[in-house]
Amino acid sequence: MKFVDEAFIDVAAGDGGNGCVSFRHEKYKEFGGPNGGDGGRGGHVYAVADPNLNTLVDFRFSRRHEAKRGQHGMGSDMFGVAADDITLKMPVGTIITDAETGEVLYELLTPGEVITIAKGGDGGFGNMRFKSAINRAPRQKTPGWPGEKKNLKLELKVLADVGLLGMPNAGKSTFISAVSNARPRIADYPFTTLHPNLGVVRVGPEQSFVVADLPGLIEGASEGAGLGHLFLRHLQRTRLLLHIVDLAPFDEGVDPVAQAKAIVGELKKYDPALFVKPRWLVLNKLDMVPLDERAARVKDFVKRFKFKGPVFEISALTREGCEPLIKAIYQHVKAQQTLEQALPEIDPRFKPEIDVGTPASKN
Numbered sequence: 001m002k003f004v005d006e007a008f009i010d011v012a013a014g015d016g017g018n019g020c021v022s023f024r025h026e027k028y029k030e031f032g033g034p035n036g037g038d039g040g041r042g043g044h045v046y047a048v049a050d051p052n053l054n055t056l057v058d059f060r061f062s063r064r065h066e067a068k069r070g071q072h073g074m075g076s077d078m079f080g081v082a083a084d085d086i087t088l089k090m091p092v093g094t095i096i097t098d099a100e101t102g103e104v105l106y107e108l109l110t111p112g113e114v115i116t117i118a119k120g121g122d123g124g125f126g127n128m129r130f131k132s133a134i135n136r137a138p139r140q141k142t143p144g145w146p147g148e149k150k151n152l153k154l155e156l157k158v159l160a161d162v163g164l165l166g167m168p169n170a171g172k173s174t175f176i177s178a179v180s181n182a183r184p185r186i187a188d189y190p191f192t193t194l195h196p197n198l199g200v201v202r203v204g205p206e207q208s209f210v211v212a213d214l215p216g217l218i219e220g221a222s223e224g225a226g227l228g229h230l231f232l233r234h235l236q237r238t239r240l241l242l243h244i245v246d247l248a249p250f251d252e253g254v255d256p257v258a259q260a261k262a263i264v265g266e267l268k269k270y271d272p273a274l275f276v277k278p279r280w281l282v283l284n285k286l287d288m289v290p291l292d293e294r295a296a297r298v299k300d301f302v303k304r305f306k307f308k309g310p311v312f313e314i315s316a317l318t319r320e321g322c323e324p325l326i327k328a329i330y331q332h333v334k335a336q337q338t339l340e341q342a343l344p345e346i347d348p349r350f351k352p353e354i355d356v357g358t359p360a361s362k363n
Contacts, residue, residue: 005156005233007059008099014042014067014083016121016144019129022075023137034131034138036073039123040080042147043067046087047117049108053091054198056154067118070144073126080123088117093159093237099151109159117152121145155233160198160212161333163235165267166244167259171284173197175244175316176213179326203330212238236271239336240329241279247297248288257304278332280310282325287315 017039024032045067065088071080096106096117106115122145130138164172180199197213214235235241245260260281268275281302289297294313302311310328314321 005056005158007056007154008063009059009152009154010064010150011045011088011118011152012064012066012149013045013118013120013147015069015146016040016042016123017070017072017080018143019124019126019141020073020075021127021139021141024076031136033136034127035075035077036126036128036141037075037077037079038126038129039073039144040070041082041123042070042120042144043083044085044116044120045118046085047090047094047096047106047108047115048087049092049094049111049113050089051092051111053089054158055091056094056156058089059154067120067147069147070120070123072144073123073141077128079126082123083120085120087114090154091156093157095155095157097153097155099153105152118148118150121147157233157237158198158212159210160238161209162211162240162242162329163238164211164213164242164244165235165263165279167246167263170244170246171316172213172244175282175284175314175322176211178316178319179322180211201326201329203326207330209330209333235274235277238277239333241274241277242282242329243279244282244284245301246285247283247301248285257301260305278309280312281305281307282312282314284314284316286313286320287318 019039020036022034022036024035026032045065065086067086068083070083073080090108092108092111094108095104096108096115097104106117108115124142124144125140127138127141130140132138164176166172176197176199180201199211199213200208201211202208212235243260243263245256247256249256249259264275283298283301286294298311298313312321312325312328314325316322
């Protein structure tokens, strides 16, 4: 299935039905009185967060979504029937924005969450509503109210606990396939990952977290190089970033430190809040470094990169060092979830990032 994380749609709720002017007509009752019913309500447009969806591709080719209008009122005190509502299924993590003003209207963060994105118009009043002691034969009625119409932008930000960051061919896809149930495409050339992949990492019984693998960044992404900043929005809801670095690039002229600094620079250009999010350094492909050179190469990298946070040394291919990293990640995610649950008065959509500390460096 094609991954689409942005779409524009037009939604229109149904108009309300018109009220009716009618009078009761029966034999031997010359003045039967008004009996015109009200019009029916127009159909609402709902959005529901469906955990089985992970893309907005359905809205890329189906832009117009319109509910029907309510039935008009009728005589004999009969009200019009309300129109059927329509429900649009969207992935969890979808942000719904007014396409004209840019205002964020809704966010779907909970599976099964239902919101009304366009309200149907109320039905108009029939003439029976205007009957009074001094107006026994009213001929007034009101038309149905129009339904809401909106031009909306849909933007998907995947919900993951951990996001993988790094250059193309740093080993991110190999890592997520080694520790989770995700099976992304893996090859020996850059940009094999063209859209985010999600994987669930099982640490133990009822102990797990979600990892998001994004397409690789390169220097100049802010100017559109490579895939640009196209998918960095999916890191904004993560609790932790793993900066994966290829410690043994095929090209001997490539400096891993320079590549890592370029990634950090692009992250800062895209979003300063993302730049200050907790970030751990994962030095990958140790299986390609001679055993007697590993310690010196790791020490040299950390010294020149001037990284102060936790550093982990792994080989995603052989899974060496992956288990301690996974356990440390789970403890970090669990601690942050506990702190977030201790703040129930704050809407989770507006909770600030909470720094729960980081484990000691592996060096």
